[in-house]
């Protein structure tokens with residue numbers, strides 16, 4: 010994967026440093042992040058989320074044009090931390106209504122988490138994909154999904170050592186299924202890659218990074234915000250549960266949309282697999298993991314709800330961006346300029 | 361190490377998941393449905409439908425939640 014094309018001052022600074030073209034002024038950048046103008050919507054902003062996405066990616070796979078040692082470079086960790094603090098504050102604010110309602114509700118933690126998934130308004134994205142989307146729109150959807158699904162379940166693996174006892178066992182059980190249950194050809198990442206290839210898209214990791222807008226990047230950034238920070242492990246697991254609990258029914262609709270449009274069965278079968286798998290995973294995540302964490306330490310309850318609501322809200326912002334673009338007759342992807350355009354990059358870094 | 365002998369195979373554990381939800385089954389090789397058809401288990405845990413509305417019987421496909429939503433809506437308007 011190559012470093013992305015910058016979309017503004019923050020991503021230009023991060024990419025500039027990582028490519029070795031600029032020297033990091035961590036304090037200046039952190040101050041800039043703290044003082045972002047109100048016009049910047051931290052929940053979805055293109056530049057903000059590309060900068061954060063690129064920093065998180067250091068923990069996953071290498072960029073061909075950046076040193077891998079940036080992963081633990083204190084200055085970049087400081088910049089990441091500044092971005093994260095802004096994002097976390099916005100996410101808390103945006104979800105507070107649902108978190109409070111769930112805290113005030115009585116009864117079983119798992120049932121309250123399931124109820125929360127019905128509380129946060131979703132979008133009609135998968136219904137649209139089921140019945141109305143054009144072939145081009147469904148292919149766009151797969152390109153958005155490639156940002157996460159080519160590393161599907163990897164963020165949650167960072168949480169394993171932070172859970173103990175039965176909750177660790179339950180997450181391992183869930184992850185084992187995501188990772189193919191001992192069969193490499195069934196690794197969910199591989200199933201998704203095969204689906205991309207079957208319909209003529211690239212399965213290369215990061216191939217569509219330059220095309221996906223801020224709201225799509227924000228979905229994985231929120232996931233990483235929780236998954237990589239030990240003190241937010243409960244939010245990571247609430248997030249995982251909400252993901253799994255809102256997957257089976259939408260996956261059935263997407264699979265039907267794929268078949269309606271005559272896409273190869275390889276694509277539809279990825280979604281078929283998730284109808285059944287996620288009907289198991291939602292139970293493991295909400296009952297065994299989240300329920301277990303709350304029973305062990307009631308203090309984590311708020312973070313479980315925060316994580317769940319944050320997932321649902323970020324996913325609905327991303328879905329809304331797709332539907333809005335299509336309603337306006339536009340592509341939901343960014344214009345395809347030749348990536349790695351050196352003069353563009355130089356100009357952005359200099360600005 | 362030799363392969364797992366039947367004596368060392370872990371026992372089958374069945375866990376219910378609340379009202380209308382599936383039962384989780386661990387350690388089974390085969391699940392037989394009401395018609396007597398055998399379904400091979402391919403994942404470490406399977407969710408077996410109990411609401412009988414799943415479109416992928418005997419497996420749960422989350423439909424019980426749609427059933428519950430429908431019931432709640434009827435209760436609200438009643």
Ligand SMILES: [Fe+2]
Pocket residue numbers: 161187197283286
């Ligand atoms: Fe999966």
Ligand SMILES: [Fe+2]
Pocket residue numbers: 187253286287290
């Ligand atoms: Fe899953």
